[in-house]
Amino acid sequence: MTDWQKLLHERSVRSLQQLVDRFGAEHFPDLERLQQAADNFEFRISPAMVDLIKEPGDPIWRQYVPDLQELEVVDGIVDSLNEDADSPVPNITHRYPDRALFLVSPVCAAYCRFCTRRRKVGDPEKIPMSQFESAFQYLERHTKIRDVIMSGGDPLLLSDRRLDQIIGRLRQIPHLEVIRIGTRVPCHLPERITPELCAILKKYHPFYINTHFNHPDELTPAAVKGLGMLADAGIPLGCQTVLLKGVNDDVKVMKKLMQKLLTARVRPYYIYMCDQVAGTEHFRTAVETGLEIVKGLRGWTSGLAVPHFVIDAPGGGGKIPLLPEYVEEITDEQVVMRNFRGKRYVWKQPRTEEALVGAGVHEPEYGFLPSFEMEPGKNGNGKKNGKRKK
Numbered sequence: 001m002t003d004w005q006k007l008l009h010e011r012s013v014r015s016l017q018q019l020v021d022r023f024g025a026e027h028f029p030d031l032e033r034l035q036q037a038a039d040n041f042e043f044r045i046s047p048a049m050v051d052l053i054k055e056p057g058d059p060i061w062r063q064y065v066p067d068l069q070e071l072e073v074v075d076g077i078v079d080s081l082n083e084d085a086d087s088p089v090p091n092i093t094h095r096y097p098d099r100a101l102f103l104v105s106p107v108c109a110a111y112c113r114f115c116t117r118r119r120k121v122g123d124p125e126k127i128p129m130s131q132f133e134s135a136f137q138y139l140e141r142h143t144k145i146r147d148v149i150m151s152g153g154d155p156l157l158l159s160d161r162r163l164d165q166i167i168g169r170l171r172q173i174p175h176l177e178v179i180r181i182g183t184r185v186p187c188h189l190p191e192r193i194t195p196e197l198c199a200i201l202k203k204y205h206p207f208y209i210n211t212h213f214n215h216p217d218e219l220t221p222a223a224v225k226g227l228g229m230l231a232d233a234g235i236p237l238g239c240q241t242v243l244l245k246g247v248n249d250d251v252k253v254m255k256k257l258m259q260k261l262l263t264a265r266v267r268p269y270y271i272y273m274c275d276q277v278a279g280t281e282h283f284r285t286a287v288e289t290g291l292e293i294v295k296g297l298r299g300w301t302s303g304l305a306v307p308h309f310v311i312d313a314p315g316g317g318g319k320i321p322l323l324p325e326y327v328e329e330i331t332d333e334q335v336v337m338r339n340f341r342g343k344r345y346v347w348k349q350p351r352t353e354e355a356l357v358g359a360g361v362h363e364p365e366y367g368f369l370p371s372f373e374m375e376p377g378k379n380g381n382g383k384k385n386g387k388r389k390k
C-alpha cells in the first residue's frame with residue numbers, strides 16, 4: 001500500500017457512528033432514518049475533509065455528511081443529464097461531436113452528497129473496471145473525437161501503474177489530441193499528488209486537469225502544494241465549482257474562492273447550477289443566486305477569476321451559459337449596455353457603406369471616447385500626430 005492509500009484507508013470516516021463519536025450524538029437525532037440516507041449513496045469523508053469541518057452544518061459538513069433531506073425526492077431525477085442514453089459502450093458517454101467522457105474509476109476519496117453521478121459512483125458494477133477494451137476500441141474507431149475526458153469516480157484514485165497504462169493507451173490513438181482528467185483529489189486527498197504521479201502525467205501533454213473546489217477553506221496549504229506540483233509538471237489547471245445552498249451561495253464566499261484558486265495557479269472554469277438529481281434537492285438554489293454571484297465577480301475582480309456560469313441542461317442538452325443582463329438594446333445603429341457598476345454606455349455599430357454615403361462627411365460619435373481631429377497624412381493616434389480636441 002502506498003502512503004496515500006494507507007492514509008485514506010486508516011483515517012477516513014466511513015460510518016455514522018464515527019461521526020457521532022467525533023461530533024456528539026445530539027447532532028444526529030434520527031440516526032435510524034439517517035442511516036437510510038447514508039445507505040442510498042456511498043459514504044466516505046477523506047482525512048483532509050474531516051479535518052476541515054469546524055462545526056456541524058458548516059459548508060464542509062454539508063457537502064459530505066448524509067442528511068435526512070436526501071430522502072425527500074420531489075422532482076429530482078436519477079440520471080438527470082441522461083448520460084446513460086448517450087453511452088454507446090460501457091464507461092463511455094459520447095454526446096458532443098468532438099469529445100467523449102470516459103469513466104475510468106468507480107471510487108472517490110470522499111463522496112459528495114450532491115454528486116450528479118451518485119446513481120453509479122462508488123459502485124464497481126456500474127463503472128466496471130473490466131470493460132475498458134470496448135471503450136478504447138470505441139475511441140479508436142471514432143476519429144472525430146479529438147478530446148477525451150477521464151472521469152468517474154475519481155481517476156486519480158487509480159494506482160500510478162494503472163493510470164500510466166490507461167493514459168498511455170489513449171495517447172496511442174492519433175486523433176485524440178487532448179486528454180483531460182476531472183478530479184477532486186487535489187481537494188480531497190492532496191497527499192495523492194506525488195512526484196511519481198506528476199512524472200507520469202507530464203509524459204502525456206497536451207494534458208489538462210479540471211479539478212473541483214467549492215469553498216475557499218478547501219484550499220488548504222496541502223491542496224495548494226499539490227496544485228503547484230501539478231502546475232510545475234506543465235499541466236494547465238481549471239476548476240469546476242458547483243453552486244450549493246449553504247456552501248457557497250454567497251458572492252463574498254465565491255469571490256474569495258475564485259481569487260484563492262487563481263493564487264493556487266488554477267483558472268476558474270465553470271460554476272455549475274446544482275443538477276436536478278434525486279436526493280440532492282436541498283442543495284439547489286434559484287438561478288438568480290448564480291446570476292448575482294457572476295454580477296458580483298465580473299468587474300469587481302480580475303477577469304481571470306470569472307468562470308462561465310452554466311446549467312447542464314436536464315435530459316442531456318449539454319452546458320448552457322447564463323449571463324446577467326448587461327445589454328439593454330441592440331439595433332443596427334447601436335448597442336446600449338450597462339457596465340458592472342450599472343452605468344449606461346452606448347457603442348455605435350459600424351456604419352454600412354449606404355449609411356456612410358447618406359450621411360456625408362461626419363465625425364464619429366462614440367460618446368464615451370474622446371474624439372480626434374486628424375492632421376492630413378498623419379496616423380491620428382491623438383498624441384503625436386493627431387491634435388486632441390478640447
Ligand code: SF4
Binds near residue numbers: 114153
Ligand atoms: S468527487 Fe466528483 S465523482 Fe466523486 S462524489 Fe464528488 S462530485 Fe461525485
